Amino acid sequence: MGVTLTSLSDIDRLPHDAIIDARSPSEFAEDHVPGAINLPVLDDAERAQVGTIYAQESPFRARKVGAALVARNAARHLEETLADVPGGWRPLVYCWRGGQRSGAFASILTQIGWRADTLVGGYRSYRRLVVRALYETRWSPEILVLDGNTGTAKTALLERLSAMGAQVIDLEGLARHRGSILGPDTVAQPAQKAFETELARALGKFTPGQPVIVEAESSKVGDRVLPPALWAAMRRGPRIVIEAPIAARAAYLAGAYSDLSADPARLCGLLAQLRSYHGARLVEHWQGLAADGDHVTLAKELVETHYDPRYAKSRDRWAGPVRAVLKTNTLDAAALDQLAVQILALMTSP
Numbered sequence: 001m002g003v004t005l006t007s008l009s010d011i012d013r014l015p016h017d018a019i020i021d022a023r024s025p026s027e028f029a030e031d032h033v034p035g036a037i038n039l040p041v042l043d044d045a046e047r048a049q050v051g052t053i054y055a056q057e058s059p060f061r062a063r064k065v066g067a068a069l070v071a072r073n074a075a076r077h078l079e080e081t082l083a084d085v086p087g088g089w090r091p092l093v094y095c096w097r098g099g100q101r102s103g104a105f106a107s108i109l110t111q112i113g114w115r116a117d118t119l120v121g122g123y124r125s126y127r128r129l130v131v132r133a134l135y136e137t138r139w140s141p142e143i144l145v146l147d148g149n150t151g152t153a154k155t156a157l158l159e160r161l162s163a164m165g166a167q168v169i170d171l172e173g174l175a176r177h178r179g180s181i182l183g184p185d186t187v188a189q190p191a192q193k194a195f196e197t198e199l200a201r202a203l204g205k206f207t208p209g210q211p212v213i214v215e216a217e218s219s220k221v222g223d224r225v226l227p228p229a230l231w232a233a234m235r236r237g238p239r240i241v242i243e244a245p246i247a248a249r250a251a252y253l254a255g256a257y258s259d260l261s262a263d264p265a266r267l268c269g270l271l272a273q274l275r276s277y278h279g280a281r282l283v284e285h286w287q288g289l290a291a292d293g294d295h296v297t298l299a300k301e302l303v304e305t306h307y308d309p310r311y312a313k314s315r316d317r318w319a320g321p322v323r324a325v326l327k328t329n330t331l332d333a334a335a336l337d338q339l340a341v342q343i344l345a346l347m348t349s350p
Contacts (some may be wrong), residue, residue: 001290002120003092008129010202011035016117022101023094024122031193033094033119033126034201039077039097041070041105044301052240063100064207070104090115098122119230125173127193133200134227141167142211147241150180150307151299153217153256153331153339157242161213161341168207169214171307172199177222180307182260211347213240217241218314220281236325240343244331248299252331261295274306 003051009036019036021028024047028038042050046069052060091109093116095101102118109116119125146154155172162168164189176189190198204210216239219231226234244252260267268287275283282305289298324346328335 001117002098003117004127005126008133008200009276014092016090018089018091020091020093020105020312021095021123022105023096027123029194031123033123033129034197036094037081039081039105041073041101042066043073046073048078060155066100067104070101071108072109073229074105078108082328085114087113087290088115090117092117092119094119094122094126096122097124118338123238125214130193130196133203134196135229137229139229139233140208142208143230144211144323145234145236145237145239145318146213146242146343147239147318147322148217148244149303149311151248151253151256151331152242152244153252154242156256156336159211160213160331160336161344164340164344166344167197167210167212169212169220170203170230171199171214171217171226175224176222177224181273182267187301189222189224192224196227199227211292213343214346217287235317235319237320238314239318239320240323240346241325242324242339243327245329246300246303248329248331249303250296251335253296253299253303257295257299261293264290264293277306323331 003014018156019033021032022041023032023038023046024040024042025038028036028040032038039126039327045101050062055063062063078180091114092107093106093109098119098121102122106116106118107244121128138161146157150163155170155178158168158170162170174190175195176187207302214234214237217226219226223257230292260270267290270281271286272291275287286298286301291293324342326339328339
């Protein structure tokens with residue numbers, strides 16, 4: 001039976017025991033329906049082989065070769081991943097367009113006795129819902145922007161606010177990037193489509209009419225691009241600005257980037273990217289601080305010389321009014337807890 005998705009929220013109400021993505025591993029890695037597992041009926045090389053035969057020899061031979069490969073891979077999945085699945089199991093199977101790959105696999109599963117359904121339109125129908133949500137729908141919730149210079153613990157504050165029940169979009173978390181030249185995670189950023197899937201999924205969980213808070217970012221987080229409607233809403237949204245002394249910010253950054261502190265070679269490599277901004281001599285000085293383990297001094301100098309001046313120039317892009325300026329002398333756990341309570345009060349006040 002074919003299942004049609006009419007909204008992204010339909011995914012959370014599906015009666016199926018599993019969602020199976022029958023596409024190749026590279027297609028799955030780029031993006032997939034949330035919660036899906038990848039049981040490819042053609043791997044990347046096999047998919048390319050069938051496509052070449054289709055284009056250069058004949059569609060009939062391509063279908064014949066493809067059917068043999070699909071049957072072989074389906075048998076492997078049955079003997080391995082699905083070996084212990086009991087009767088009565090109900091999977092939803094999809095491929096790119098809801099065509100031959102998912103249909104063939106679902107047919108095999110159905111013949112066994114499982115209640116396999118296919119997704120009408122495949123992944124492409126799901127992707128259209130993501131595009132509609134992010135690019136074709138007017139942005140409705142009020143966006144509050146958590147602003148402040150580098151090192152004012154904005155990400156940690158978002159984590160606290162989320163735990164307190166606030167509606168939060170953690171763009172850096174979704175993009176797996178800390179939003180600066182030292183920001184790349186040890187894990188690669190998701191593909192743009194996968195980033196958009198996670199963003200659309202986060203938005204779909206929000207209660208309409210309640211404000212959403214997001215950290216001040218540029219239109220890109222690392223290499224991931226924000227949807228224009230979200231970026232426009234962020235630019236005009238009211239801002240809550242966090243202010244803290246440079247010494248407190250430097251100490252906080254040294255702790256927040258402890259993964260880099262523990263890997264001097266990686267840190268020095270990232271610092272090398274600043275040569276075009278500050279010259280080789282200053283960057284070598286910073287690399288020396290990193291090698292010596294003087295991370296607080298390094299953070300202080302980076303804040304004063306690189307981050308604060310650049311942040312000041314970028315503030316012209318923010319047109320939204322400042323709702324409040326919250327000042328703190330320290331950025332320890334107690335201070336962050338207090339700031340989170342103040343921010344939550346500002347979010348819920350008229």
